[in-house]
Amino acid sequence: MTKDSIAIKELVLNNWSYKESKTTEWKQSRKDVSTTEIHADLLNNKEIPDPFIDRNERDVQWIGERDWEYKAEFQVSAESRSLSNHELVFEGLDTFATVYLNEEEILKTDNMFREYRVDVKDHLNYVGSNTLRILFISALHTARSYEKEHGKFKCFNGETSRLQVRKAQYHFGWDWGPVLITCGPYKPVKLISYNAQILDAYVQVDVDIEKQIAKVNSVVELSVSKSEKLTLEVSSPSGEIIKTISQSVDGKQVSDKFSIENPELWFPFTHGKQPLYEFKYTLNNQVITKKVGFRKVELVQETFEEQPGSSFYFKVNSVPVYATGSNWIPAHSFQTLLKNSDYTELLQLAVDGHQNMIRIWGGGYYESDLFYELCDKLGILIWHDFMFACGQYPGYPAFIETVSEEIIHQLKRLRNHCSIAIYAGNNEDYQVAEEFKLEWDPEDKSGDYSKTSFPARTLYENVFPKLVGQYCPEIPYHPGSPWGGNGTADKTIGDLHQWNVWHGNQEKYQDWYKLGGRFISEFGMEALPSRKTFEACITDPEEFYPQSQTVDHHNKADGFERRLALYVIENIKVQGLDFDSWIYATQLMQAECLGYAYRCWRREWRGNGKRYTGGAIVWQINDCWPVTSWSIIDYYKRPKLAYYSVKRESKPISLGMYRNEIKHTNEAALPVSNAGPPHDYSPVDYTIDIWGSSSKTEDQHAVLLVEIYNIATGDKIESFSKDVTLKGNSSTEVVESYPISNSIPVVVHSRFVSKHDGSIIASAADWPQPIKYLKFPSINIEHSVFDDYITLSTNKPVKGIEIILESDLFLDDNGFDLFPGDIKEIEVKGLKKSDKVQIRYYH
Template identity: 60%
Template sequence: MQSYTLKNWSYRQAGTDTWKPARKDLETTEIHPDLFANGEIVDPFVDDNEKSLQWIGEKDWEYKASFDVTDKTASNHLLIFEGLDTFADVFLNGHKILSTESMFVQYQKQVKQYVQLDGPNELRIVFRAALLVARELEKKTFKAKGFNGESSRMQIRKAQYHYGWDWGPLFMTCGPYRPVRFVSYNSRIEDMYAKVSVAKDSASVDFQVSLDVTGPSVLELSVKSPDGHEVHHSKQDAVSGDNSIRFSLQNPQLWFPFSHGTPHLYDFTVSLKSQQGLETVTKRIGLRKVELVQEPFKDQPGTSFYFKVNDVPVYSSGSNWIPAHSFQTCLTKRDYEEWLQLMVDGNQNMIRVWGGGYYEQEVFYTECDRLGILVWQDFMFACGQYPAYPEYIKLVSDEVETQLKRLRNYCSLVLFAGNNEDYQVAEQVGLEWDKSDTSGHYEHTNFPARTLYEGVFPKLVSKFYPEVPYHPGSPWGGQDTADATIGDIHQWNVWHGSQEKYQDWYKLGGRFVSEFGMEALPSRKTYEACITDKSELYPQSYLVDFHNRSDGFERRLALYVIENIKVEGLDFDSWIYATQLMQAECLGYAYRCWRREWRGDGRRYSGGAIVWQINDCWPVASWAIVDHFKRPKLAYYSVRRESRPVGVGMYRNESKDPDPVLDIPDQEGAPFDYRPVHLAVDIWGVNSSLKDVKGTLKVDAYNVSTGERVGGLDDQSVVLKANQTSEFVKNMKISNKIPVVVYSRVVDEEGGIVASAGDWPQPLKYLKFPDRKVEIVVEKDQVVLTVNKPVKGVELSLESDLFIDDNGFDLFPGDSKVVKIKGLKSTDSVKVHYYQKQ
């Protein structure tokens, strides 16, 4: 048997004569990186070079590679195209063998009659300009409505963000972006699928193997437990087509998300023995049961929306994931490992693969399995009105079948969602539809894509991966997509929409918030990497603005910064810090408020918060909490702190006495309402572990200006109950005459801090911080900080990009803050900045 992945591609513009080498030794590639590698274009990410490179997407391009046949006795010669972007005509030794229309479908072609056994075989692929094809298709169908990119994008099955988005550039690239494999064989393992059913103390496995065999053959399966012991071994005669091996495991080691247990994986090794030889394939598979719980409440409207894994309720704290590069083939295995490790290091147990990119590479899901990260997987439809004519439905059905078969052995997958915001688009353009119609056939309505989301997709999921729940869209539920009591919501009334104050996140939550966010600038280092003219490195420059794609970002970013943060100056570094501190405060509020609503059995009022977004596809100011070069913003750390397994939460309540003259209970927000404000703080604990945590609650109140302790509470013993919120203090009164910060922490028997939090007067811009002294001691792999008075937003910065395990934190008198920085030397320079540093 021969299995060879083609590499060392060459390319040329269609209609020209000269072939040029693509990037060396790569199995996958795309036209923009190849042109840049050969010096034919400027760096697409630098300055405003994007504007001058649009011609590339309007041209046809060709790729070629060669291979030899080493197994000349094989009866089958097969070419497998795991992903061609997008419209391609494929020629083998001059013979046209295939035409493709989707970058999401895997194509296979038996090519025995075209293969040369002696001498090299040439594979040539002509990629037609998808932009031009889409525009022609749109003329024949209809001009759709949508957010982001031009309307023709919805006519074709290509990554939608290639058309540009409100965080990404417009690069209509093409190429063999997934591997092309040549396989010669007589007998072959085509596919395998471990269909797992988990009961209380056992797991049943229906292991299905698809084979193409010639002559007598034996199928053998060996299963090893996570600790390396063989727990199953079987042999049986192999037949072409489907083969099934059923067995049970007692007291299995189940796969859990890292936040609730260990992500155990079993090794399934399949061997096919035939007269022609032996083929062996091993897959690492986790045994788990996943449920999406949507149950009515007794005391609140609507239904829950949260996940159970192996009967354990899981609060989902995580991030949305967009493609991590405008050109996917520029990403390495290490890139994926580092990105997903950032998720784990950030205490984020769920990642949502957004529907405007692509179904991710194998390494992405493999790492999520290994690390224990839950995956919410959108199908690749985003922010638009998609067609549903018969040929389109067939093409999309092939896509979904391809991806379900490819992904169904990954245990990290816990949800498939039909689309991203397509129902919202339908609402905003005024479409009306009968929600009581559950026929699954809506081709002739004004919302034909419902046929996909409510008819085709759920049937395919049920057929190919029924262990994973299906959700028609995101957001979806209730009478409309804004219904916060049913399903999931995208809460964009902070930043977009009505631009609410972020201190009011508690009013804006839902059963599951699958999108919300706030913008901030990336680090100066990131700008220096993408802007060549250093005189442009100031907040309002053309090139700084060019690297921000959000509509109206100048007004919105200024609104939230000026409303909340005292800006120390409009120099670049001060503005970067101000936007990052504001973003960190904003997102911290959201996680803190919503996680409080994880209240235990029958009262899981909020099942999760998934921030928009963890990453960027190029150097840009966006909602990402980690920038394109994997440099965390301060918000990454605020999310990390609020998502800790054990934490403390606080919220400041404000109230006023009824008006004695007008007899009005409350005139909140009315101008010239000078009634005294009464302030009180709630304090609670959160615990996502499966064991109760005991400790002592300590609460101190400080005058922000003077640093003097002005109150607090007596120490009290507390229990943070397992996997829920525990309320500790209700309406602790604090002064309204002076600015008071409340510092709470839970300590263990030895006095070590288990969890802590500070609640500051709002807005922060009114506070004054005179006479602050932050002492720092740099040691190997860590720094130790102390402070004489309460300090807000301490930022550490280094010359090198070492990972800092906490940043943007608050400091209080009497505590030593230890920050781990692996690789730090005691002689390294560590800069310290903090809010309103004098």
């Protein structure tokens, strides 16, 4: 093999060893891994207890206060020696690292989100072995030293020193996560030897929807020392080669522009297919492949005729898309312990739950390549925060410089992913500015805020939008989340984090409709995970009760004892406080809470010119360890009942109902002591509104069937039907202010059924609130278990049926209501007829 025919050779370092810096004994890291971090290695070698178990987190805090070293040995192959250039590429070092090659210092790092490249041609041993040693200085101690130098800033969550360092902020502890400040080569380290190299390939696509043309600009960055042949092959989603370009290149960049007529367009899975074109670049023996979806994404902020403010929603290929989804936090406290299956299973759960948008939250990290590839493939839109969260970040020149390099690297790494729909500058940093009364003059457009008490505004409003415009101009940019209008709580402009349920005013969740906005990018409610999850992280059976010290340790939310109890006691009848009943009560309450939110806000997607709410993104979909949190899927990927509530409300067609209360207040009849509830004895009437919400592009003809039951007896007392046309990509009001009984408690059960075959399109039930007051008759639920499915039926209306399996199989539905005459079939792939199935329900 000749020197010219090789052109490039890549070696990924693995088989790391590690030690505490002040000691001399090197220990074997996890075998055959190219990425690792110190907690993972100490745990693997049984040097520490598992911090996820019991209260062990407290006993491993010393790790983040020590300095650690990693080393790896490697040889330069005979093939590589003949090449002209040799670079070490560090895709991610966490965080403060001094790197030595054969005991010569070659690099210092201060940012875990950046890639570093070092020319090591003059430092390598070309015969014999080479030793790469990396000293990781305690990020905690470094952050505190930076804080002494630059001043103490304000933040929510974690200690204030975290703001000084470019490290995943949740490592310092959050209200759902432990304090585990790790370090290590958490992304690959590569030796790249080359004569010619493709450094980057960017496929910029401008889709002209009207003309049905995709205008492509293929931009390739190169490092070549002489003229080389570069070949580009473009393949259609079906695999047919539709474009080939071969050319000689001798510069740093080459650009090729061409058009593809009648392109197959990429859509979120709720609105279409996910075709991906393949761009294959070949430079001698180096091959780089990019999978690219052709799409046009727009953030629409248009004024209304009938309401103040402006819209906030996304169009994909000129089609308005109502965003229904979840916030994503890191899926593990130690990223290198995540497996590919963790990503595939969690994101498939999002798709199975009809969630078409994931928001990557700004306190974690820029996700793995696989994450974005899966979102492209599955059709999940990504709202992407930059990695700033809940803080008053610095703005001095060195900080601006390293952050700018971070953003450039990440934008270039991610810009070929069609799933990314928006970049946001930060998470809740403008709320911090409001909370602590920092200097923030919205009228000041100077772009340099370094002399104010809100210096990072220079990043959010000057540096970031320029970089996004330069490196991926087709992606919308938003200065923060929440952001827009008259402050971050403005419900008429921009996006909103609605935490007046749980936090803030602790409003009743039945009033979510009053708390909506143009786009709700955060809201949520806590619930305990399943008993299985507690059994996996608590070893003492005597701790299995709701108020135990270990159960409380696995809940990091400030004031959770009062807030969780408040919402349960306000809404759910709790008889006794055994562990299983409390788990069920919290999960049912969370499911009811989130169902109200999704249902009420989706109603405000009222069609062109009236898209008053553009999406709802719940906090949060996942956990980073076993914990009681706002997640709808716990750390072990077990869906809570709320997952299914969100799934039902996010279906392509959903049925919404809301019970209106009309008081007839007679001031003269009020008692003298009246001060409002509970002394307001005014007569009350109830009416019901019924509507449909559709993400389908075409209208749907259906029949509405309504049944009203006396809850106390379980008897049906009224029914009616109505032909309806559900407007495409809109909500449709179907029944307005229909009177229902105010003398007895009634539940209204409604269904949209197909006019063609009578199949159920969507169904829902509206129960009197709060449901803790309800009294039920004797209920008989029958269920049968078959291979891959379960059937259920009931003689009376029943609330909140939960199916409990011994094995962790995915249930197609759970936590649902059931009514007489219905046979509910639940798909459970992998279920055997002989498997044990338990049923519990609200009574």
